[in-house]
Amino acid sequence: ILVTGVQTCALPIFSLLRNLKKDSEEFRILMLGLDNSGKTTALKQLAGEDVSHITPTQGFNIKSVQHSGFKLNVWDIGGQKHIRPYWKNYYANTDAIVYMVDSADVQRIDEAADELTALMGEEGLAGVPTLVYANKQDLLGAKTAAELMQEMDLVQFKDRWVHVEACSAKTGEGLEQGMAKLMEQKAEIGRASCRERV
Numbered sequence: 001i002l003v004t005g006v007q008t009c010a011l012p013i014f015s016l017l018r019n020l021k022k023d024s025e026e027f028r029i030l031m032l033g034l035d036n037s038g039k040t041t042a043l044k045q046l047a048g049e050d051v052s053h054i055t056p057t058q059g060f061n062i063k064s065v066q067h068s069g070f071k072l073n074v075w076d077i078g079g080q081k082h083i084r085p086y087w088k089n090y091y092a093n094t095d096a097i098v099y100m101v102d103s104a105d106v107q108r109i110d111e112a113a114d115e116l117t118a119l120m121g122e123e124g125l126a127g128v129p130t131l132v133y134a135n136k137q138d139l140l141g142a143k144t145a146a147e148l149m150q151e152m153d154l155v156q157f158k159d160r161w162v163h164v165e166a167c168s169a170k171t172g173e174g175l176e177q178g179m180a181k182l183m184e185q186k187a188e189i190g191r192a193s194c195r196e197r198v
């Protein structure tokens with residue numbers, strides 16, 4: 001049998017993870033990080049979309065995308081002090097924070113850490129599970145996940161689950177593993193709250 005015209009098409013990561021979440025629920029993620037950390041590249045891998053089709057919110061530079069029951073709001077953190085008060089409008093009902101770090105940009109690790117600490121202090125985001133992507137692992141000199149954990153002092157956040165996953169948004173490696181851990185964590189919280197109610 002001759003099969004023609006078959007295209008191998010990689011499934012977007014959210015499609016693969018769809019079974020890990022309850023069908024009826026929307027899973028709302030805030031993806032943040034310094035400019036150039038790789039958010040747009042990761043977004044493309046996760047949602048499988050051509051990023052040119054993701055419409056930035058006017059004036060805010062916030063990109064939103066919905067896919068397979070996941071909703072992602074993505075923006076650069078750092079600078080933009082005058083519009084920060086408006087960010088709160090996007091915090092509501094956040095299920096998870098994904099924080100992107102350029103592990104190869106050693107000059108800006110402190111800045112990335114400071115911004116994350118400020119974010120973790122936001123009242124509306126208290127206790128929200130946080131996945132930190134140690135991105136750009138394909139680059140020489142990139143800090144490992146363990147190094148970032150230590151240098152960004154990520155163990156200081158006692159009020160929530162924080163996990164660092166090494167990845168390359170460029171190749172896609174590590175992205176799915178990180179998201180799967182986040183979903184498992186969410187499921188675990190769900191089971192625990194069910195047990196409390198019984």
Ligand code: G3D
Pocket residue numbers: 033034035036037038039040041042100135136137138139167168169170171
């Ligand atoms: P941002 O949305 O956080 O600002 P982008 O970041 O996704 O626009 O990425 C910024 C630059 O980093 C892009 O390069 C992008 O290709 C690159 N990049 C993102 N992730 C990775 C990665 O895992 N490895 C490598 N090597 N590069 C990555 P350009 O040259 O287009 O500006």
